[in-house]
Amino acid sequence: MRRPKLAFWLGPEVEEKLEKFGDEAKVKPVRSKTYPSPSIRGAVIRQFTIAVNFRGLYLDCFATFLLKKRAGWLAVFLSMKGSVGLTACTILYFSKILGGKPKIIYMDRDTRTGETEINAEWYRGDVDLDWRMEMHRTLGYETKGVIKFRDIVEEAMKFLDEWY
Numbered sequence: 001m002r003r004p005k006l007a008f009w010l011g012p013e014v015e016e017k018l019e020k021f022g023d024e025a026k027v028k029p030v031r032s033k034t035y036p037s038p039s040i041r042g043a044v045i046r047q048f049t050i051a052v053n054f055r056g057l058y059l060d061c062f063a064t065f066l067l068k069k070r071a072g073w074l075a076v077f078l079s080m081k082g083s084v085g086l087t088a089c090t091i092l093y094f095s096k097i098l099g100g101k102p103k104i105i106y107m108d109r110d111t112r113t114g115e116t117e118i119n120a121e122w123y124r125g126d127v128d129l130d131w132r133m134e135m136h137r138t139l140g141y142e143t144k145g146v147i148k149f150r151d152i153v154e155e156a157m158k159f160l161d162e163w164y
Contacts, residue, residue: 010153015096017160022093026053043068052090055163057083059090073098076122079108081115085159091120092156098122104129105147111140118147 010018030049037043044067052059059082066075076098080087095101102120109116133143
């Protein structure tokens with residue numbers, strides 16, 4: 001299956017810089033786990049702890065993929081801590097790879113530890129985001145704000161212009 005390009009969002013110059021970023025950024029899986037999905041027959045959940053390194057800037061990322069044979073990915077979740085520009089570029093780069101923008105991007109605080117993260121979630125189909133966020137709250141997270149995709153694009157463009 002051919003993935004659409006994001007050029008209609010970004011323009012060829014920015015897409016070229018994003019491609020350079022993808023080639024240069026060092027994405028190192030630290031560890032991963034795979035287990036069967038409890039709710040979708042024939043699907044698996046693959047989770048990765050990832051370290052992203054770009055020219056001395058670091059981003060800790062926890063990625064969860066819901067995958068199904070013959071269907072590919074059904075959902076992708078990224079939780080990130082680190083450089084704002086690197087976070088924006090990582091979201092934009094995943095958007096390019098997955099063929100579309102996230103359904104939701106938000107700042108989140110773990111009420112047990114006080115840690116704050118930026119989360120981005122992509123879904124292949126429709127999802128009830130109100131229900132999704134309610135489930136998130138029951139797990140001990142407080143949403144501090146929703147982030148617009150255009151703000152991610154603007155921050156990523158500033159970051160890419162600074163480095164390229």
